[in-house]
Amino acid sequence: MTLHELLIAPFADFEFMRRALVGAVALAIASAPVGVMLMLRRMSLTGDAMSHAILPGAAIGYLISGLSLTAMTLGGLVAGVVVAVSAGAVARASRLGEDVSLAAFYLASLALGVTIVSLKGSNVDLLHVLFGSVLALDDDALVLIAGIATMTLLAMAAIFRPLVIDSIDPTFLRAVGGRTGAATHLVFMGLVVLNLVGGFHALGTLMAVGLMMLPAAAARLWVDDLTALVTTATAIGAVSAVAGLLASYHLGLPAGPAIVLTAGGVWFASLIVGRRGLLAGRLGVRHLEA
Amino acid sequence: MSALTRRRLLVASAATLAATALAGPARAEAPMPVVATFSILGDLVARVGGDRVAVTTLVGPGGDAHVFQPKPADAQRLAAAEAIFVNGLGFEGWIDRLVASSGTRAPVVVASKGVTPIPAADEDAGHDHGGHDHGAADPHAWQSVANVKLYVAAIRDGLASVDPAGRASYEANASAFLAELDGLETEVRAAISAVPAARRRVITSHDAFGYFAAAYGVEFLAPQGISTDAEPTAKGVAKLIAQIRREKIRAVFVESMADPRLVRRIAQETGVSLGGEIFSDSLSPKGGPASTYVDMVRHNVRLLTAAMVDS
Numbered sequence: 001m002t003l004h005e006l007l008i009a010p011f012a013d014f015e016f017m018r019r020a021l022v023g024a025v026a027l028a029i030a031s032a033p034v035g036v037m038l039m040l041r042r043m044s045l046t047g048d049a050m051s052h053a054i055l056p057g058a059a060i061g062y063l064i065s066g067l068s069l070t071a072m073t074l075g076g077l078v079a080g081v082v083v084a085v086s087a088g089a090v091a092r093a094s095r096l097g098e099d100v101s102l103a104a105f106y107l108a109s110l111a112l113g114v115t116i117v118s119l120k121g122s123n124v125d126l127l128h129v130l131f132g133s134v135l136a137l138d139d140d141a142l143v144l145i146a147g148i149a150t151m152t153l154l155a156m157a158a159i160f161r162p163l164v165i166d167s168i169d170p171t172f173l174r175a176v177g178g179r180t181g182a183a184t185h186l187v188f189m190g191l192v193v194l195n196l197v198g199g200f201h202a203l204g205t206l207m208a209v210g211l212m213m214l215p216a217a218a219a220r221l222w223v224d225d226l227t228a229l230v231t232t233a234t235a236i237g238a239v240s241a242v243a244g245l246l247a248s249y250h251l252g253l254p255a256g257p258a259i260v261l262t263a264g265g266v267w268f269a270s271l272i273v274g275r276r277g278l279l280a281g282r283l284g285v286r287h288l289e290a
Numbered sequence: 291m292s293a294l295t296r297r298r299l300l301v302a303s304a305a306t307l308a309a310t311a312l313a314g315p316a317r318a319e320a321p322m323p324v325v326a327t328f329s330i331l332g333d334l335v336a337r338v339g340g341d342r343v344a345v346t347t348l349v350g351p352g353g354d355a356h357v358f359q360p361k362p363a364d365a366q367r368l369a370a371a372e373a374i375f376v377n378g379l380g381f382e383g384w385i386d387r388l389v390a391s392s393g394t395r396a397p398v399v400v401a402s403k404g405v406t407p408i409p410a411a412d413e414d415a416g417h418d419h420g421g422h423d424h425g426a427a428d429p430h431a432w433q434s435v436a437n438v439k440l441y442v443a444a445i446r447d448g449l450a451s452v453d454p455a456g457r458a459s460y461e462a463n464a465s466a467f468l469a470e471l472d473g474l475e476t477e478v479r480a481a482i483s484a485v486p487a488a489r490r491r492v493i494t495s496h497d498a499f500g501y502f503a504a505a506y507g508v509e510f511l512a513p514q515g516i517s518t519d520a521e522p523t524a525k526g527v528a529k530l531i532a533q534i535r536r537e538k539i540r541a542v543f544v545e546s547m548a549d550p551r552l553v554r555r556i557a558q559e560t561g562v563s564l565g566g567e568i569f570s571d572s573l574s575p576k577g578g579p580a581s582t583y584v585d586m587v588r589h590n591v592r593l594l595t596a597a598m599v600d601s
Contacts, residue, residue: 014528015559118361135527136551138558245524252525 010249019137020245023145023202024259028211028237030149031195033156033230035216037188040226041167046102047212050189051196051205053083053106056113058200063117069140073197076205080193083109088186134202134245134255141201148198152191159184164226203256210260211237218267221274236266322453324396325371327382328355329573330432331401331441333583335375338445340463342456346371351575360384365392373452375445378402381429399448404440405431408500430498430570434505435475435587439468474584481591482506485598492594493534493542493553493562498570508594511539522552534560541565541597565597 011017038044057079061071083105090105091098137145156163162184165173173181192212199208219232244259253261271277321344326332332347339345348364349355355377368374369392376385378400389398407427431437446464450457482490490508499510511533533539534556542557543565557564568590569580580586 010524010528014531016527016531016555017524019555020524118359133522133552135522135524136555138551138555248524249528250525252523254522255524 006250007246010246016135016137017245017249019142020134020202020255021242023137023142024134024211024241024245025238026145026149027195027199027202027208028215028241029234030152031199031208031212032215032219032233032237034152034188034191034195035212035214036219036226036229036233037156037163037167038192038213039216039220040164044213044217046099047192047196047209049102049106050080050084050192051200051209052110054080054193054196054200055205056109056116058197058205059113059117069138069144069201072201073144076197076200077193079109079113080197081190084189084193085186088182088189092182134259137202145198145202148194152195155187155191159187163188203259207256207260210263211241214260214263214267215240218263218270218274221267221270221277223275237263240266322372322456323370324373324375324449325367326375327377327385328353328571330571330583330586331375331377333573334401334432334438334441335445335449337467337583338442338460338464339449340459342453342459343449349572351573351578351581353572355382355571358382358384360388364388368392368394368396371396373448374398375401375448377429377431379405379407379427379429379431397448397452399444401441401444401448402429402431402437403444405437407431408504410500428500431501432583433499433570434501435471435478436505437501438583439471442467442471470584474587478506478587478591481595482508485595489540489598491537491539491541492565492597493530493539493556494568494570502590508598527552527556531556531560534562541594543568543593543597563597566593568593 011021035047038047054076057075057077058072059075060079061068061073061075064075065071083102087098087102087105090096090101094101096104162173162177162180166181166184170181195212196205196208199205199211202208203211215233215237216229218236219229223229223232240263241259244262245255247253247262248255248258251258273279321342322339324335324339324343324345326335326345326347328349329347329351332345335343336345346367348360348367349358365388368389371394374385374389374394374396376382376398379402385398410428432441442464446460449460453460487507491511492508493511499508502508503510511530539560540562542553542562554564556562567579569586573582573586574580580589
């Protein structure tokens with residue numbers, strides 16, 4: 001097998017592969033910075049929780065108008081934003097922390113979704129809804145993913161500074177900026193939801209979280225600087241998307257899981273041989289500070 | 291679940307009560323409650339049973355029996371039933387556990403017992419199964435009208451053995467239905483033979499037409515495995531697109547429940563026409579194009595031949 005057959009031909013010969021490539025890479029580029037910030041804010045599991053929270057909204061959209069991009073996107077967005085905002089509000093108003101309120105809300109939201117689906121009686125194969133197919137991206141889905149990616153990058157650029165300060169020293173931001181911290185957090189949670197909704201048409205809700213968190217976790221094992229973290233994570237995400245698609249093409253693996261597994265593989269390799277990985281620490285190749 | 295089904299359930303429980311109270315003779319008045327696992331089988335049982343039975347189906351129209359999740363109410367239906375009709379051939383993987391847990395004493399009638407099973411589509415048919423196993427036989431035997439005649443015989447005998455008093459009625463219904471099925475079989479063969487043999491090739495998103503293919507000489511190709519729960523792979527999709535281009539296939543069908551997005555993508559990429567919705571594992575809801583078995587076969591054959599001739 002030549003290099004051309006290995007890397008170029010799959011995309012040159014098949015339009016669905018080109019579409020999958022564009023969709024998956026756009027998603028990886030948008031999700032990675034969001035994942036880095038989630039990790040920095042010690043909210044790595046929030047993406048997972050939110051992916052469950054948007055699920056009933058998407059399922060309701062599916063029940064009302066079938067596999068309609070608009071209905072499922074809107075449903076997912078509404079459910080996600082409602083859960084994120086309510087969890088934040090409850091955290092501020094009651095003695096419960098944000099993590100436990102989020103857990104409570106997403107569990108209830110998930111159960112509600114399952115109930116609604118089964119009340120409706122038709123036993124739709126929810127797996128098809130929950131695991132979108134990166135191999136079946138149409139024009140609308142691509143525009144949606146590209147739009148979400150653009151919006152995410154612009155919004156991240158705008159709130160990057162307050163978001164970083166809020167992650168590292170929230171009291172400082174409260175002292176100089178009043179309610180900036182809360183507002184930034186809300187916008188950020190909106191971006192998380194937006195990326196998960198965009199991701200679930202391509203990979204499905206659960207896989208979308210993988211493309212968000214795994215590149216960030218892997219990048220953390222190589223670099224310390226925040227800018228470097230964001231760029232490394234983005235690169236790892238994009239490479240995983242391409243490599244996963246090629247693995248799906250050549251080895252006959254299901255496409256969504258192949259992409260996330262590739263990212264998982266990169267993370268695991270980084271854990272062992274990364275500059276901040278286990279081997280480096282064990283061998284004392286480099287003396288680590290803190 | 292429709293109001294109709296709920297009413298049937300009420301009728302069913304009422305019938306059980308009556309039967310217990312009056313022990314036997316009352317059955318001639320109230321219909322006997324029976325359960326069929328999915329909508330197509332339910333229609334067949336209703337045709338053979340006529341007024342003497344009230345059929346409840348567990349997986350209704352549009353539902354997918356491959357991934358069905360039984361509810362407590364389904365166990366209650368089984369417990370209240372006088373007979374349980376299943377397709378067999380591994381189609382309802384969940385039925386044995388459900389029967390055991392419902393505590394029902396009703397006999398389980400396997401409708402496909404007279405059918406000669408054909409092997410499930412193999413790995414070389416243009417897709418990979420991703421490691422899961424469906425057993426050897428293709429369960430979708432009802433896609434051949436000749437098989438359904440065997441189903442009808444099994445249903446007739448099953449009903450007569452739990453309700454001997456109704457034997458004459460079941461035999462009369464069954465022979466009328468069998469005559470109708472003979473007509474349907476002739477109709478299908480005539481329609482298919484009008485299509486040149488080289489054009490009898492179509493693509494569906496769910497490989498459930500093995501018996502139809504064997505009986506009527508139409509070749510079905512699928513992007514996904516025999517079950518709706520297999521995730522598509524890029525390799526499989528690419529193989530299929532290459533095959534469509536190579537063999538100049540012109541018709542693609544979306545089935546009632548498989549992921550239609552993938553089929554649309556393949557259709558767009560290869561320029562084939564979308565033939566419409568054909569039904570494989572379930573009937574359409576009442577008022578739809580395929581609300582009975584006979585209508586379903588007519589509908590499928592009409593769409594298939596139209597798409598094949600058109601190309």
